[in-house]
Amino acid sequence: MILGLFSPGSKQSEKKQKNKAVAQSEPCFSIADSVTIGKETYAVRFEHSRNRNASARLRDGAITISIPSRWPKSERERVARNLLSRSIKSIELGKWNPEQEKRVSFHDGQHLTAMGQEFDISMKEGKRFRAKTKMNRIEISFADHPKKDEKISSLVRREITKAIDSHLKKRVHELNEQHFQAPIRKIAIRDSISRWGSCSRDSSISLNFRLLFMPDEILDYVIIHELAHTRYRGHGPRFWALVERAIPNHKERRAWLKKNGWRYPEKGAVKAPEQETQETLIEFLHEPDETDSY
Numbered sequence: 001m002i003l004g005l006f007s008p009g010s011k012q013s014e015k016k017q018k019n020k021a022v023a024q025s026e027p028c029f030s031i032a033d034s035v036t037i038g039k040e041t042y043a044v045r046f047e048h049s050r051n052r053n054a055s056a057r058l059r060d061g062a063i064t065i066s067i068p069s070r071w072p073k074s075e076r077e078r079v080a081r082n083l084l085s086r087s088i089k090s091i092e093l094g095k096w097n098p099e100q101e102k103r104v105s106f107h108d109g110q111h112l113t114a115m116g117q118e119f120d121i122s123m124k125e126g127k128r129f130r131a132k133t134k135m136n137r138i139e140i141s142f143a144d145h146p147k148k149d150e151k152i153s154s155l156v157r158r159e160i161t162k163a164i165d166s167h168l169k170k171r172v173h174e175l176n177e178q179h180f181q182a183p184i185r186k187i188a189i190r191d192s193i194s195r196w197g198s199c200s201r202d203s204s205i206s207l208n209f210r211l212l213f214m215p216d217e218i219l220d221y222v223i224i225h226e227l228a229h230t231r232y233r234g235h236g237p238r239f240w241a242l243v244e245r246a247i248p249n250h251k252e253r254r255a256w257l258k259k260n261g262w263r264y265p266e267k268g269a270v271k272a273p274e275q276e277t278q279e280t281l282i283e284f285l286h287e288p289d290e291t292d293s294y
């Protein structure tokens, strides 16, 4: 059950929009400021971003729709409506689970394999936050802090990223040499909650931290996908033809990623879980004519 969707905002939302309009010195969309789906009511928030893509996310009971401020107003409104209706549909179908928005977290005694390299994580309480890696053992000491878990996660990520960085770069360069021979500026690993990878206009490539724990062919697929964006920005037929030339079974790999990707690294890079998984946020990334994210 959806209330107020696509109807001009209620009095309350008009007032809010007016406030926002003053703050941003431009009018906002007249779209509902909340929707009720089943028994839950979700606040709907709009924000203008400097990103190149529009996105929708569900967090703390609110749907936040982020639209690039550089787009013309009519396009921003059209995309906002579209993203909102897709968000609602996915919540209704139980396909959009806020749990998936969590960043990668780790625990004491965890064993992980990243690009074939083994890691054991040990954690103990200390006076401050510190990490060191000896051989394959990542030792974390942590202190009491309201953001303790986040701090621990970022330390572990940093240690694994440091250890894997050269392997990953080598792999990107190998695949680039083999298929594209594109000039690449930078390769970065990010713990993104919305993207598997991206390729900027100046050919800087970023890859999702979770990919490091997945089977090689999945990581390769995302690398190839981003490298192909150095030739074509969008996801048109010529882009996919290029991907297909490098990876003929890319559709299978995409399907695998969509089904299993957000469970990693928790499940470790062992095999694809058989259970049906949730649809992911990546589905919500709106791709305008020129885009670079995947």
Ligand SMILES: [Zn+2]
Pocket: 225, 229, 235, 292, 293, 294
């Ligand atoms: Zn892409």
